[in-house]
Amino acid sequence: MFKRLGAFFLDVIEVVVMAFALFLFAYLLVFQPHKIDGHSMDPNFHDKEYLLTNKVPFVILKKNPDRGDVIVFKAPQEREKEFIKRVIGLPGETVSIHDGKVFVNGQPLKEDYLPAGLETTGAYFLQTGQSATIPSGQFFVLGDNRGNSSDSRYWGFVPYKDILGKAWFRYWPFSQTGLVKKVTY
DSSP states (O other): OHHHHHHHHHHHHHHHHHHHHHHHHIIIIIEEEEEOOSSTTTTTSOTTOEEEEEOIIIIISOOOOOTTOEEEEEOSSSTTSEEEEEEEEOTTOEEEEETTEEEETTEEOOOTTSOTTOOOOOOSSSOTTOEEEOOTTEEEEEOSSGGGOOSHHHHOOEEGGGEEEEEEEEEESGGGOEEOOOOOO
């Protein structure tokens, strides 16, 4: 009787340890939850929404993000914080802002995910009418809410090493649950 009881508890412990190991593997190497803090990505992502970020492309595959990807990265000035922004410019490209629009390599960027009539202005790092070439291994990112976003216009480029993951799945609020839509240009 005690042998059976001991075997039963051993089986339960094995299941718990295995489940914890799988959770830890997934959390550290595959997916990580993130809470959106602020309004910099309105109207596409809202304050207090929760996302799962996919870490595989950057942590395991060492792949560069694509233009339009929404990424989570270490904040440039407050390293303990994380920011969420959209990748606009890739390494080697030249970005500029004029006439209320973002230009990449001299061509206006068609941003259908933004509200009609929204204008983009420059800031400290990239002022209106100026251009900047993105160094190797770095990215130019912007918030979708251009009037309320601390982004590359203010503090410069995001190094690849600071990228934590790509927004993959929105799980809160339930009314917005689903995969994050891929943006094409």
